[in-house]
Structures are given as structure tokens and as C-alpha cells.
Amino acid sequence: EIVLTQSPDFQSVTPKEIVTITCRASQSIGKSLHWYQQKPDQSPRLLIKYASQSVSGVPSRFSGSGSGTDFTLTIYSLEAEDAAVYYCQQSNSIPPTFGQGTKLEIK
Amino acid sequence: EVQLVESGGGLVQPGRSLRLSCAASGFTFDNYAMHWVRQVPGKGLEWISAITWNSVTIFYADSVRGRFTIARDNAKNSVYLQMNSLRIEDTALYYCTRAPTIGGHPLDSWGQGTLVTVSS
Numbered sequence: 001e002i003v004l005t006q007s008p009d010f011q012s013v014t015p016k017e018i019v020t021i022t023c024r025a026s027q028s029i030g031k032s033l034h035w036y037q038q039k040p041d042q043s044p045r046l047l048i049k050y051a052s053q054s055v056s057g058v059p060s061r062f063s064g065s066g067s068g069t070d071f072t073l074t075i076y077s078l079e080a081e082d083a084a085v086y087y088c089q090q091s092n093s094i095p096p097t098f099g100q101g102t103k104l105e106i107k
Numbered sequence: 108e109v110q111l112v113e114s115g116g117g118l119v120q121p122g123r124s125l126r127l128s129c130a131a132s133g134f135t136f137d138n139y140a141m142h143w144v145r146q147v148p149g150k151g152l153e154w155i156s157a158i159t160w161n162s163v164t165i166f167y168a169d170s171v172r173g174r175f176t177i178a179r180d181n182a183k184n185s186v187y188l189q190m191n192s193l194r195i196e197d198t199a200l201y202y203c204t205r206a207p208t209i210g211g212h213p214l215d216s217w218g219q220g221t222l223v224t225v226s227s
Contacts, residue, residue, distance in 0.1 A: 034213035036152075043202060043217040044152065050213075087152055091211050094166050096142075098152040 002026050002090050006099035014107045019075040021102045023088035028068045032092035035064055035073045038101075039084045047086075048073060080106050109133040109216045111203045116221030119193055127188040127221055129203030134216075137161075140209045141179060141186040145199035146220070153199075156188065157209045166209060171197075193225045 003026040013019050023033065031051040036044040046055050048064035051071055061076040075082055083106045088099040115127040129141070142157040155168045156177040165177055176189040186203060200222050204214040 032211060036214075043219055044214075045217070046213050046215050049215070055215075089152075089213070091206070091213060094157075094210055095168050096154045096157075096210070096214075098154070101151045 001095060002029060002093055002097050004088050004090055004097055004099040006086075006088060006102050008102060009100065010103045010105070012105040012107055013078055015078055015080055017078045019078055019082075019104065021073045021075075021086055021104075023066075023071040023073070023099050025069045025071070025090060029090045029092035031067050032090055033064075033066065033071045034089045034091065035062075036087045036089060037082075037084045038087065044087065075104075078106065082106065109205075111205065111216060111218035113201060113203050113218045113221035116201065116223045118224045118226065120227050121193060121195055121225055123193055124189070124191045125193060125223060127190065127201055127203075127223070129186045129188075129218060131184045131186070131203075131205070134205075136184040137181040139205040139207060141177075142204045142206060142209075142214060143177065143186075143188050144202045144204055144214070144217075145197075146202065147199045157206075158186065159209055164209060190223070193223075195225050197223060198225045199223060 005024045033051045035048040037047050038044045052064045063074045085101045085103045110132045112130045137160050158177045174192045179186040200220040202220045203218040206212040
């Protein structure tokens with residue numbers, strides 16, 4: 001099973017900051033890495049697919065990069081509505097696995 | 108609009124059974140593999156099972172294999188999760204999700220989840 005490790009676990013940031021969340025895979029997964037956002041009391045929402053591809057309806061301030069084992073989610077010009085837990089997920093092999101999540105708090 | 112609506116959750120005693128359902132609408136159901144993902148309240152996401160569009164291929168997480176059974180009925184646009192021999196650690200919010208295939212793709216739509224509480 002592929003293990004995904006996110007960092008940090010928690011981050012407190014102010015609006016308009018640039019935020020970076022990383023996800024490291026225990027083995028190479030190419031670009032089969034996706035990012036989700038989960039706001040309180042809501043279901044997860046797909047943010048970025050295949051490491052760097054945008055998803056319809058997601059604001060352009062969300063951006064992804066990386067391949068192989070190291071991936072990054074960047075949020076440019078953070079907004080208050082971005083307070084959420086962010087998860088990475090790999091679809092390279094079964095079982096699909098998720099990172100432990102990164103909680104983003106907006107000051 | 109894609110909709111996935113889970114039902115069937117509730118309070119159940121350890122060792123008993125429960126059957127979850129997920130009704131899909133707004134897309135061609137038999138073009139997609141369907142997955143179940145669960146989340147202990149306040150914790151992370153755990154994938155537990157998936158089924159291909161034609162039910163030919165099925166996968167389970169080790170934590171539920173032998174106890175849970177996934178099935179689908181394309182005529183009813185529905186996917187099911189039969190949960191037997193429930194344990195306290197199965198307590199979670201269960202989400203129904205979809206992807207074009209079992210592997211290689213993101214889970215691009217999620218239901219609101221149905222809560223399963225296993226307690227004596």
C-alpha cells in the first residue's frame with residue numbers, strides 16, 4: 001500500500017498569504033495524485049487532479065505541481081473561505097490511499 | 108447536476124449487519140466505477156471498496172474484506188454496501204463516490220454521507 005505523508009498537519013495563515021502544502025508518496029506514483037478540500041460539515045471536493053490539472057469550478061488561486069513522489073498544493077492569495085482540511089490521494093495503485101490531511105486555519 | 112445520495116446508516120450493535128445504499132443521478136451511471144470511502148468523525152479519509160461499471164472487478168480494503176460486500180444495480184442507478192459483523196471501529200460517516208474506473212482517476216463527485224454508529 002502506498003503511504004502518503006502530508007506536511008504540515010496544521011497551518012494558521014492570514015488572508016492574502018500564499019500557502020503551500022506538500023504530499024510525499026512512499027513510492028513513485030507518476031502524476032496520479034489528486035487534491036481535495038473538505039470544509040467543516042461538508043463532503044470532500046476535488047480541487048486538483050493528476051497533480052496539476054485544474055478542475056471545473058475551482059478558483060484559479062488553487063494550483064498543483066509535482067510528479068513521482070513529491071507533490072505540492074499552492075493556494076495563492078488565500079481567502080477566508082479557504083479554511084478547510086486538505087487531503088491528497090493517489091490513484092496509481094489499489095488500494096487508493098489518502099494523506100492524513102492538513103488543516104488550514106485562517107487568522 | 109451529479110447527485111449521489113447515501114442512505115441506510117444508523118445505530119447498530121457490534122456483530123450485527125447494516126446495508127447502505129447510494130442513489131445516483133445526473134450522469135450515466137454505468138459509465139463509472141463506484142467507490143465507498145469512510146471517515147471517522149474528526150479524522151481522515153479511508154477508502155474501503157470499489158466496483159467496476161459491470162460488477163466484474165471488485166476491491167476491498169483489508170480492514171473490511173470478508174465482512175463487507177459491495178454491489179450495484181445499473182437499472183436502478185444504485186450502489187450498495189452490505190456490512191456484516193460490524194465492529195465498533197466501523198463507526199464512521201460513509202461516503203459514496205465515483206470515478207471513471209477503479210484505478211487511475213480521481214474521485215470527482217461525493218455524496219453527503221450516511222453515518223454508521225456501532226455501539227452496544
